[in-house]
Amino acid sequence: xxxxxxxxxxxxxxxxxxxxxxxxxxxxxxxxxxxxxxxxxxxxxxxxxxxxxxxxxxxxxxxxxxxxxxxxxxxxxxxxxxxxxxxxxxxxxxxxxxxxxxxxxxxxxxxxxxxxxxxxxxxxxxxxxxxxxxxxxxxxxxxxxxxxxxxxxxxxxxxxxxxxxxxxxxxxxxxxxxxxxxxxxxxxxxxxxxxxxxxxxxxxxxxxxxxxxxxxxxxxxxxxxxxxxxxxxxxxxxxxxxxxxxxxxxxxxxxxxxxxxxxxxxxxxxxxxxxxxxxx
Numbered sequence: 001x002x003x004x005x006x007x008x009x010x011x012x013x014x015x016x017x018x019x020x021x022x023x024x025x026x027x028x029x030x031x032x033x034x035x036x037x038x039x040x041x042x043x044x045x046x047x048x049x050x051x052x053x054x055x056x057x058x059x060x061x062x063x064x065x066x067x068x069x070x071x072x073x074x075x076x077x078x079x080x081x082x083x084x085x086x087x088x089x090x091x092x093x094x095x096x097x098x099x100x101x102x103x104x105x106x107x108x109x110x111x112x113x114x115x116x117x118x119x120x121x122x123x124x125x126x127x128x129x130x131x132x133x134x135x136x137x138x139x140x141x142x143x144x145x146x147x148x149x150x151x152x153x154x155x156x157x158x159x160x161x162x163x164x165x166x167x168x169x170x171x172x173x174x175x176x177x178x179x180x181x182x183x184x185x186x187x188x189x190x191x192x193x194x195x196x197x198x199x200x201x202x203x204x205x206x207x208x209x210x211x212x213x214x215x216x217x218x219x220x221x222x223x224x225x226x227x228x229x230x231x232x233x234x235x236x237x238x239x240x241x242x243x244x245x246x247x248x249x250x251x252x253x254x255x256x257x258x259x260x261x262x263x264x265x266x267x268x269x270x271x272x273x274x275x276x277x278x279x280x
Contacts, residue, residue, distance in 0.1 A: 024119045025067055026118065028094065039215055063116075087244070089243060098237065106184045146174075199213075202275055232266070
C-alpha cells in the first residue's frame with residue numbers, strides 16, 4: 001500500500017439533518033447526528049475516482065455515513081488522557097470509547113459491526129470468544145449469561161433485561177473482555193486485496209495482533225486502482241479514528257491499496273497482503 005496524493009476537491013455545502021436515518025447510529029444522543037459531519041461528507045474521493053457501489057442497508061452503506069467529531073479533534077484514551085501519537089489520524093469517529101481499557105483494536109471492529117447489526121435487528125448480534133464459544137445478544141438480554149472459569153465458559157443465569165442500547169453496551173463489554181484478534185479473525189472469510197470492499201477487515205490474529213477496518217473504498221475506472229479509508233483503535237483503548245495516509249501534514253486519508261504488493265502499510269501496523277477478511 002502506498003499513500004494517495006492529497007487533493008483539494010470543490011466541496012459543496014451539505015444539508016444537516018437532526019436525526020440519523022432510521023436511527024442507524026443509536027448511541028448518539030437525540031439531535032446530534034449531522035449529515036455534514038459524516039465520513040462521506042468529510043472525505044470526498046480524489047479526482048478521477050468514484051466510490052464503489054454499496055447495497056442500501058448494507059454494512060458498507062452504514063459505514064459511509066458514520067458520524068465524525070469536528071475537524072481537528074484529538075484522539076483520547078479511555079481515561080480521557082491524550083493518545084501519545086496525534087500524527088496518525090485524519091478524523092475521530094463520534095463514538096464513545098467507554099471508561100475501561102476494553103475497546104482496543106479488534107474490539108473497535110466488533111463495536112462497529114455490532115452497532116450496525118443492532119440498528120438492523122438486535123437479535124442477529126453474536127460474536128465468538130477466544131475460547132470459541134458463540135455468545136448471542138438475544139441470549140444475554142433474555143437472562144442466559146456466562147462466566148469464565150479457567151479455560152472454560154460456563155452458562156450462568158443473569159437478570160432478564162430490555163434489549164435496549166444500554167443493555168447492548170454491557171453485553172459488548174463482556175465480549176471485549178473475552179474476544180480479540182484471534183477470535184475475530186475466525187469470523188472472517190479471507191479475501192484478495194483486489195476485491196476489497198467497505199466493511200472488510202485487515203487483521204492479524206494472535207498476540208500481538210491488530211485489526212483495522214475498511215470504512216470506504218473508491219476506484220479509478222480507467223485503471224481499476226483502489227483507494228481505501230481505514231479506521232482503528234489501539235492499545236490502550238482509545239477513540240476510533242480514521243487513519244492518516246502518510247506522515248505529511250496534508251497527506252489526507254485515502255490509502256492507495258496496491259493489490260500486487262506483499263504488504264499493506266498503515267501508520268502503526270504492517271499487514272501481509274493475505275490478511276484481509278470479510279464478515280460472512
